[in-house]
Amino acid sequence: MITNMLYSLGGLLLFIMGLFALIACSHPLRKILAVNVMATGVFLILIATAYKQAGAGEIDPVPHAMVLTGIVVSVSVTALALILACRVQETSNRSLSQQRKNDFTGAGE
Amino acid sequence: MSYLHISCALIILCSIAAGMIRILSGPTAADRMMAAQLFGTCGVAILLLLAKGMDTIVLLDIALVFALLAALATITFVRRAWHEQSGVPRR
Amino acid sequence: MMSYSILTVFDIVLISTLLWLAWKMLRSEDIFKAVVLFISFGLLMALAWVRMRAPDVALAEAALGAGLTGPLFLSALRRMERLHKDERRVDIDEERKSDRTLDTKQKEAL
Amino acid sequence: MxxxxxxxxxxxxxxxxxxxxxxxxxxxxxxxxxxxxTDYLGSGLGDDVARFQDLSGVESPVTAVLLNFRGYDTLLEVMVLLMAVVGVWSLTRAPFPKKPIEPGPIQLAVVRLLAPLMVLFSFYLVWQGSHLAGGAFQGGAVLGGACVLMLVSELPWLKNISSRFLRIGLLSGPLVFLGVAILCIVLQGTLLDYPQEWVGTLLLLIETACAVSIGLTLACLFAGGRPKDDLSGGRKR
Incomplete structure (x- = not known):
């Protein structure tokens, strides 16, 4: 019971930390990291609810299966988000440099 | 459960916690990456000790996955650092 | 009983290291450092799943969290850095903004 | 922070x-x-899973839940992974460098040693999923690791492979899963209600196909864009 509580509280703190970083940080990579930390916190709470000590009986496999699918989905979502962040930076960067060039030529004329 | 194995695992876990200082303060990126690599090796050791201590054979497979895939991050890092040094033309 | 108490110590050390890692990861200014911390975070998470007697989840986390997410982030970082040569790895938007305003001001002065 | x-x-x-x-x-x-x-009792479904374990065709409870009791869930999840690849491919082209740096001898040795081991181990994990920890996701993840190892080494022959094989591999998991599901409707009348005498074989078939497709999915996500020889637009540069 103590162990379950300990790991659930750890998961809760991870979730809260991730949430705060998600709001407070502005770099896209850091936001993606924060979402990952949040997801890990949720997984930790889910698994901790199912934990039983060795010898105290069978462990409920349903949360394990859910977390397993969750981990795989979160990795693929992370990859998609990373590509999106790259694309956003590419396009915004290009438009910014074009804008600068226009500014510069405009000033030159 | 074996008291000896689990306490050994605990000591290695503490050494991981101490190794974090190298990641946090490492002057170059390579130092940080090497510390992460050390964590992978420590993780293998902890898993092997826990497999003995908690009487779970499956943990040996997890240790094997660790050992197989730990190299991936380093190889990616090396390729990346090499790109930076050798001056590949950037857009 | 002895091994039970040592397992509790193991839990406490593991969780506090995890929380410390997450905290440092989310507040470090160097984004590369954050990525390396994330790799080791995934590694310790696998240990936590092992401790929670979830070997299936631990296997998946060891392969995905500790093995594959690291390269994913590193290659994305490289891809973004290739675009931003001068603003390397620094996660302070204020500096960027001030740089940009400075640049435009200089150009206006030109 | x-x-x-x-x-x-x-x-x-x-x-x-x-x-x-x-x-x-x-x-x-x-x-x-x-x-x-919270009273830490789990989902409350543990007893039900234990009761019907014998009918599921596998010995590992997690695999039984994933592929048999909540099979529709996993079917949709495989689709979600496919959608992630579709999303990445529709966003951008894979950033292949114009002059790839040839891998050094040490790196080639690492690839030669590790990649076959990873592939072997991934199929071992898929096989092991029926009685111990392991299964399609873990096996697929290790297989993806092998693909990423080859991708990051920028092996020269890797780019010359037609993307048709890649597409077939990516689709194999969802298609096999969907085919079995529809077969179950035809035979039993319900979605994913496996016939009892074939259940072990069918689950292994689904797991192998899903592992291959998950591994390729992860490799595609790492590559970060659609391959060069696009079937839609031909070779544009």
């Missing part, structure tokens, strides 16, 4: 950040209440 440094730079108290902090402290208090009130 980084917020603190920005806070110090601007003013002493950023009102918006302070509000966020307050809300988060409030949320933390609420969630701690929830955690303290």
């Amino acid at each position: 980084t917020a603190r440094s920005t806070q110090n730079k601007r003013k002493r108290f950023d009102p918006v950040l302070l509000l966020v902090l307050l809300l988060i402290v409030f949320l933390t208090g609420l969630l701690v209440q929830v955690i303290l009130a």
Whole structure:
């Protein structure tokens, strides 16, 4: 019971930390990291609810299966988000440099 | 459960916690990456000790996955650092 | 009983290291450092799943969290850095903004 | 966090950040209440899973839940992974460098040693999923690791492979899973209600196909864009 509580509280703190970083940080990579930390916190709470000590009986496999699918989905979502962040930076960067060039030529004329 | 194995695992876990200082303060990126690599090796050791201590054979497979895939991050890092040094033309 | 108490110590050390890692990861200014911390975070998470007697989840986390997410982030970082040569790895938007305003001001002065 | 440094730079108290902090402290208090009130019994479905374990065709309870009891869930999840690849491919082209750096001898040796081991181990994990820890996701992840190892080494022959094989491999998991599901409708009348005498074989077939497709999915996500020989637009540059 103590162990379950300990790991659930750890998961809760991870979730809260991730949430705060998600709001407070502005770099896209850091936001993606924060979402990952949040997801890990949720997984930790889910698994901790199912934990039983060795010898105290069978462990409920349903949360394990859910977390397993969750981990795989979160990795693929992370990859998609990373590509999106790259694309956003590419396009915004290009438009910014074009804008600068226009500014510069405009000033030159 | 074996008291000896689990306490050994605990000591290695503490050494991981101490190794974090190298990641946090490492002057170059390579130092940080090497510390992460050390964590992978420590993780293998902890898993092997826990497999003995908690009487779970499956943990040996997890240790094997660790050992197989730990190299991936380093190889990616090396390729990346090499790109930076050798001056590949950037857009 | 002895091994039970040592397992509790193991839990406490593991969780506090995890929380410390997450905290440092989310507040470090160097984004590369954050990525390396994330790799080791995934590694310790696998240990936590092992401790929670979830070997299936631990296997998946060891392969995905500790093995594959690291390269994913590193290659994305490289891809973004290739675009931003001068603003390397620094996660302070204020500096960027001030740089940009400075640049435009200089150009206006030109 | 980084917020603190920005806070110090601007003013002493950023009102918006302070509000966020307050809300988060409030949320933390609420969630701690929830955690303290939890009775840690799991989902309550553990006894049911144990009761029907013999009928599921596998010995590992997690694999039984994933592929048999909640099979529709996993079917949709494989589709979600496919959608992620579709999303990445529709966003951008894979950034192949114009002059790839040839891998050195040490790296080639690492690839030669590790990649076959990873592939072997991934199929071992898929096979092991029926009685111990392991299964399609873990096997697929290790297989994806092998693909990523080859991708990151920029092996020269890798680019000359037609993407048709890649597409077939990516689709194999969802298609096999869907085919079995439809076969079950035809034979038994219900979605994913496996016929009892074939259940072990069918699950192994589904797992192998899914592992291959998950591994390729992860490799595609790592490559970060659609391959060069696009079937839709031909070779444009």
